[in-house]
Amino acid sequence: MHKLWASTVKEFKLLSRDIGGMAILFLMPLALLVVITIIQDSSFKAVNSIKIPILLVDYDGGNVAQTIIEGLSSSETFQVIKGPSEAKAKEQVFSGDYQLAIVIPSKLSEDLAEKVNDNVEGILSAFGLEEEGEDSLPKEKKEIKAKEVRLYFDPATQGSFKNQVKNGIDKMISKIETQTIYKSFQEQIGDEETPLFETESFISFKEIVPIENEKEIIPNSAQHNVPAWALFAIFFIIVPLSINMVKEKHQGTFVRLRTQPVNYATILGGKTLVYLAVCLIQFALMLLVGIFIFPLIGLPILDVSGRLTLLFIVALFAGLAAIGLGLLIGTIAKTQEQAAPFGATFVVILAALGGVWVPVFIMPKFMQLVSQVSPMNWGLSAFYDVFLRNASIKAIVPEISLLFLFFLLTTLIAIIYNEKKQAV
């Protein structure tokens, strides 16, 4: 115990004397958290408050085109600009001047109305409900070709935005078609003053959110961002820790320690305690920033009420997992040039696999399987359980157990590797 304490004191002194390193350790994660949250929060706001200019070329000039234009204009997303021609609109979009152009074909309104009327007449005729006095001879049916509304996207436009626009326009067109059908029925079998149909949607959806103390729990963007990026920052402890170990090898102090009656686990123990404290302080600072700084810069406040203990339990085990990995990399790496880039890149890979950027459920099946063995996935899942799902300690036991096992496994491999390495 005396040796462990001495090792811990030594690590603390070494770390506390590297002022630049300390600043990086504590300030960079905070900067990361604030910047990412501002970007994500503002981009969310931007989608809702800033109108995206789009080109619309109207070759139809009828009521369908008018409905589409009105629908797009009344949405909070788009600012409709009339385009002179399809060719010009295409050129402007493909050169990046606009993100989207919509081309409404000629005679769309006319052909849609005619097509619907034909169909309605056909149905009514099948039910023997033709208008009185109407010529009993069958009308010669005109072939009406299907119409297509053309969309041109800037090649740099992201897939998610494209899908959102496509779905929106698809929904709008479906609604126009439905209303045209209703209108045609109304014209054929009713009078204009007494509506036969209610054209408003019958089915709607409502999101049911968890309720606690008669209050709906709706997580804000801070609660979504802080766990993910806090975890990311915690895992970045791998870099300074592995560099610290490589430095010791180069200073020759590791060689001296190998000749002394102290085991490698004790040396690693000292490092673990100090760097774990760093992780927890980092985490506490990030929570403080979320609680006190976020509201000052226009971000939603981080609500940690009733969750603080569980949050620190998750941070503790996530920190242990990160440190275990750092100890392993530090043991294996021979130079700082090996340790630093590998450590940093590996954290980014773990973050990607863990679902920090892209939710795990939308990953390909194989990556979803790989994600299951990412400690960042376990940590993120535990943080989401606490932050967003209001889980109890029981719910996070599986995740924190995996994180602890990961720490034990990586540390054990580091110790065994060190023993093997001595047998040169």
Place this chain on the structure above:
Amino acid sequence: MIKINNLSKKYKGAEMFSVSSLDLEVEEGEIFGLLGPNGAGKTTLISMLSSLIQPTSGDFTIDSLDFKNNKRKLQQHIGIVPQEYALYPDLTAFENLMYFGSMYNLKGESFKNDIKKQLEILGLANFSNKKIKTFSGGMKRRVNLIASILHKPKVLFLDEPTVGVDVQSKNVIIAHLQALNKQGTTIIYTSHHLNEAETFCTRVAIIDKGIIVAKGTPEALIKNQPEANTLEDVFLALTGNALRDYA
């Protein structure tokens, strides 16, 4: 005190043995010099004796104990002064010594007083609270020595303890080692300074290409080598004048 029996070491991927079937006995209280050109196997031998690397074959005992079964006990009995400084540049001299002493379970006021005493003997009392990174090469060498003797080892291995230091620092280090030897510490020492070895060592072994080519007291070796007046003459006669560059 030290009995080496048929000890060999061949590194992975190496063509030659660094130490080859070496037999040697060092008596208690001796100052034994291991002399040899670069790449002769001196550091490899000391590294094996201090448990840093494992022999390919053969065995040895120190104070009748072997490393296989008594590693921790033996580590308490031996001290190693490595060629590199092996100190934390951002810790003070006192903090370095406190830490490395703690690894031998040394603690308390008597331990602190011992550190202060050693620093005073080696002329570093006024610098005990200065960081190592501010020290000169000679000062670092002296702290390096203290870090290896705080636990009062029975056997002290020194790998080039005076390399790159000024004459004053060298004299203080040698004087301190002689004092330790008088108190009963057996010293095994490697050096390229043959004049220093001639006056300092009670016995020397000249190693070349992993084998001992001569051993005895410096006086006896000089006497037995025709036309030799110094240990350096003996050394060159036995190992040749060819350069020993290796990579």
